[in-house]
Amino acid sequence: MPRVVVDVMLKPEILDPQGQAVANALPRLGVSDVASVRIGRRIEIEFTGEPDLDRAREIADKLLANPVIEDFTVHLVEADETADARS
């Protein structure tokens, strides 16, 4: 069953301390070629019937993202691209 994925990221002008903390930790792992890390949320929605992008957009707009600080995008994925089936 395909799912709708909503990606929510902090707006670029909002400081992301979590991403920064990860970026700062990388040199200790021997990684020095990373310029920046940003951390957001990935929300996978499964509908009872057909996946509904418009409905998902509406949910994202009302609830999943706070437009004051966040942007979101919405897209469909096939089930085998989602959490169930990862390498």
Add this chain to the structure above:
Amino acid sequence: MPRVVVDVMLKPEILDPQGQAVANALPRLGVSDVASVRIGRRIEIEFTGEPDLDRAREIADKLLANPVIEDFTVHLVEADETADARS
């Protein structure tokens, strides 16, 4: 500049209280056709040079995900698909 995106999701059999709380709240927004919501993290990594998928995978494995409870996938995106340029 293309970025590497790491999607980290709880393994399907692991309780996702966050997703559950959101799913339970939806009926109050008038949404009744959602079967389940799972919430994970989306991490956007920008490299100083060429984006490096293998390196990203290594970072994810060591730092971004706990393999005991989480799975991750790694893929490349063009800059205009990422947070900077959203509708």
Add this chain to the structure above:
Amino acid sequence: MTTHPDPALRETPGVVPQAGPSEDWAPGVDTVPRAAGTPEELQPYAELGLRDDEYDRIRHILGRRPTQSELAMYSIMWSEHCSYKSSKVHLRQFGEKAPPSDRLLAGIGENAGVVQVSDELAVTFKVESHNHPSFVEPYQGAATGVGGIVRDILAMGARPVAVMDPLRFGAADHPDTARVLPGVVAGVGGYGNCLGLPNIGGEVVFDPCYQGNPLVNALCLGVLPVDRLQKKDATGPGNIVVLMGAKTGRDGIGGVSVLASATFDEGSEQRRPSVQVGDPFMEKLLIEACLELYDAELVVGIQDLGGAGLTCALTETAASAGTGMRVWLERVPLREPSMEPHEILASESQERMLLVVSPDKLDAVLKTAEKWGVWATAIGEVTAPSPDGQPGRLVITWRDQLVVDVPPGSLVDDGPVYARPMREPADLILLQADRAETLPRPSNPDALRETVLRMIGSPNLADKTWVTEQYDRYVLGNTVLAQPEDSGVIRIDERTGLGVALSVDGNGRYARLDPYHGTKLALAEAYRNVAVTGAKPIAVTNCLNFGSPEDPGVMWQFAEAVRGLADGCLELGIPVTGGNVSFYNQTGAAAIHPTPVVGVLGVLDNVADRVPMGFVPRPAGDHDQLF
């Protein structure tokens, strides 16, 4: 008979299938008739941790081989963790040597000891370990450790009002400590803060012996009106058995995964996580729902679901009442529909309670659950003891198939008990010979200065604010003393000012040198810490963290520690009211230092009279401090 958190999504009431179990063998499910007909079938009891003689005993009790589900249940209930099979013979001393007390409303053997502190009020407290899970997944391990002990306290009828967290980690500068410590602290804080329980103290200790085996102990304190004390007994045949709280998933069933039926594919191992994930929000709702049920006198018996999940809750509630129980397992709300009966029985999913409810109160119970947004489902009923006076049986069906038919007491009370071999560790004499007097001492001002600086800079003496700032100490508005005081002090009655003081202490290095006196010292330290606040110490709890009981040296340490605590309590005249044993704390063959952690609780008639550590101007004008 199920309430869904959201009325809009509530299912139509299910009809309890009243028909008896079918005699047919269902494909894929190991039923009682099938077990009776296939006595030779090989079972993976050894992989489940059962010895040959233990397995034989199960067959003897049942008069046949156990079904898969029964085997899972026995393996869990007869494990060290649930049966206390190695520690029982020693722990008896706590009861035997306990001074007589008319304050003790519930003692060892209950979910937590309950001590009366005024005509109207009683308190309950207990400390428990969650060591292994906290190494694997520090945040969730620590979080669910807090969640588990809180449910123990809740099950006694108490409102949880405070937590404490004695923690032990490997060397402060070891890279893995940088993974474990922040995760554990965030987990303790994440769960406790979200439940609204002030954290009023604990310990942070670093020692290389805990490198591969950190100790995460959690203590919870609860308060109840004396007449709200709850029992776990599933009394009253015909009463309904209700499962309340979160749905059941495959949490923490790694142990019984060898029972996976052949239909499971290669990847199935992956589907059986040994880690539990906590949902403190659900637990907060569960607390409020339970307290409302107690106040309305809607439950006959209640038990939390902890380590052994439904298996433990069903067998203990039935066994302690001598009744039987009939359970329809398919009625348990599942997170994953594909779960098999033995998985449902073994699941350690968090935030669940088992209630025994009289049929006329069932509606009111379901309504309360619905009000607080938690699931509540009637999954079975209490049945009568057999006419010959023998206790009843626990009978469980799964989609009309009989999968369990056991005497509940055989899982709870008739488990194996071992007097394991003990031997003083061979290196102890050497260790003890290395006396403090023989150590080099600073002999000039420079050396003294260097020693003082080294001590001040040592992680074990350093300021713990980085940890304690992550904990809410103010919530509930009754915290009179907390970090960095010697004891936490909580007001439990705003009207009278009645309060309690609590301290937890332990010292693995002392206990390693001399487990008997080391344990007494831990007790004495906690006792002193409570006494200096001005409180009168009245009760003791403890968490005994040790290596493998199969190692005679460890077993000796354990026996000595228990003897020390029991003797110390006898001398001080206060009873041990409960506690927890955690064995197998070791990395390979190397055990941790024996680490008994002792909690002492004291009463203050008026918390306004407490004595803090620092100088405090008193209204009367005199300043005093106790050392």
Add this chain to the structure above:
Amino acid sequence: MTARVGVVTFPGSLDDGDAARAVRIAGAEPVRLWHGDPDLHGVDAVVLPGGFSYGDYLRCGAIARFAPVMGTIVDAARGGLPVLGICNGFQILCEAHLLPGALTRNQHLHFRNRDQVLRIEAVGTAWTNAFQPGQEVLIPVKNGEGCYVADPATLDRLEAEGRVVARYVGGNPNGSQRDIAAITNEAGNVVGIMPHPEHAVEALTGPSLDGLGFFTSVLKHLVGAPA
């Protein structure tokens, strides 16, 4: 007649009992309000208490905003009802757009609980009229997501209109922009504050009695307010 101050309980509210106690100590009658009940039962003011409503999952306050009681409160607040949001309550007020900006993860990424000095900068609000301008108070702060952010234009407007109610002094505990600890709406009846005045109302349990001022302020305000 004693003022009646409502304290809302959401699933996951934790400091609701403390807020009710503070209201009582200040001399008013606390009235417990339930998230699922849109009726405000005729209260004269409302406190949205601290805690982890709905587990603080997704974003703090994001789900609570949709509770039936919030619909009524939003309308009543626009009509002048005094509303104080403490910590999680502040987050809910921002999510409900009664206050501008948002509260994000503390910059050091940890939950932090400490006794904090604040400077009260706006004393014209319904909840701070008992203080002197510039008065410094000591109040516990405890949060994981208390970092106040807004776009520069919004911040400038808040400053220009005197709507920054309190600022952190002697160290910013969460990275809030311009050290903001509390703000108010244009009318001054709605205040959101990150630290916890309800934990500083008793000598025995708080670091000071400074928190009481917030609760006595609203009583003063109500006496002065036209009925």
